Amino acid sequence: MQKIQIEGGAPLNGDVQISGAKNAVLPILCATLLADEPVEISNVPHLHDVVTTAKLLAGLGAELTIDQGTIGKGSESGIVVDPRSVNSHVAPYELVKTMRASVLVLGPLLAKYGAAEVSLPGGCAIGSRPVDLHIKGMQALGAEISVDHGFIKARADRLKGNRVVFDMVSVGATENVLMAAALAQGTSVLENAAMEPEIVDLADCLNAMGAQIEGAGSNRIVVHGVERLHGAKHAVVADRIETGTFLVAGAMTGGRITARRTRPETLDAVLEKLMQAGAQIEVEGDRITLDMKGNRPKAVNITTAPHPAFPTDMQAQFMALNCIAEGVGVINETIFENRFMHVQELLRLGADIRVEGHTAIVRGVEQLSGAPVMATDLRASASLILAGLVADGETLIDRIYHLDRGYENIEEKLSGLGARIKRVG
């Protein structure tokens, strides 16, 4: 099995180009099912989750044209999905179990074809992650739903617009209901909606396909259902989590890094914490430059919460930063009940972390020491890479398939900044 090998201690400097966002491209690919013409998506990152989604859509009968050569290399091309040949409404367990975002075909299949059978995703390393809000949302739009033999089985002649009040903020449930409401009869109002930039990107794509969605990016989204959605072209928004991960790498190594082709306005909470850690941040157009001027970062306190607050998907990376920072940083994880899996592995690298329930107290040490470690989930993998970049000697990270779900060419990008990192095995 492949591993990532890092020789720590090299300062990182230079420019890095940010890819399209995993968490935007996955719902957008699912949204293409709603159209009755081909939809062309560009700035598609080359990720394992994109391959899984492509398999899922192909399994439903959609025809996909994938331009491997250009994926991730520019915004000219990517994936064209022609949904006209869709002839199945079943999302099988084999795919859903490897990628929870597969549940996002529920809304589109139901709205367009009147039926969907989607395997229940089950729990994952970071938490139990139920889908009750997705189901309640579809029911509010008039779907009949049963859950048996591990599948969500949904039917509706034509969904009807309604007021949907989410009990708690959910990115996935907001996206699923948004897609379903786009083709429903009448107007839907989504209250307590998630406000993540990826929701805005999905709504932009749907509107380009002819949907009538207002208010995406706020906690109240109004969707005027339309009769049909047509083909469109859409470029995926930049990945704010990838951007943040590279900026933390710069901060931890005392370097100067420019993230190019990103969306600075989606990173306010992260940039604020980097400045508190002592980084000088400059924003110009689609670029963010972080300069640590060779200094050791200062520890920062973090509480994760829905956008625009600090993202849970950056928690593990800031934990790594706190591990080598000056002082003590307190991290509260409020989104997922089990998102401290990286702690045990960071301890193996010499970190000083105490976990009390949903809080981790991190006392910065002068130096981490390289060791073999195991990745447990996507962002945990990123945190171990970051720690390895500053650890003394060699760090060998196992189970890196988690990383390939969500980071495009991370070794190449880090090598380009001066890191001594390679894939082995």
Ligand SMILES: CC(=O)N[C@H]1[C@@H](OP(=O)(O)OP(=O)(O)OC[C@H]2O[C@@H](n3ccc(=O)[nH]c3=O)[C@H](O)[C@@H]2O)O[C@H](CO)[C@@H](O)[C@@H]1O
């Ligand atoms: C593909 C994608 O975009 N993934 C992101 C998405 O995941 P995802 O959409 O799964 O996350 P949610 O926003 O839905 O989850 C937030 C919280 O709500 C709970 N919940 C959610 C749905 C539900 O029906 N019932 C319920 O209780 C979850 O268990 C969790 O505790 O948002 C998360 C929170 O920003 C990010 O960490 C993930 O990277």
Ligand SMILES: C=C(OP(=O)(O)O)C(=O)O
């Ligand atoms: C938790 C994440 O993704 P997913 O929802 O796809 O598991 C993530 O991107 O950090």
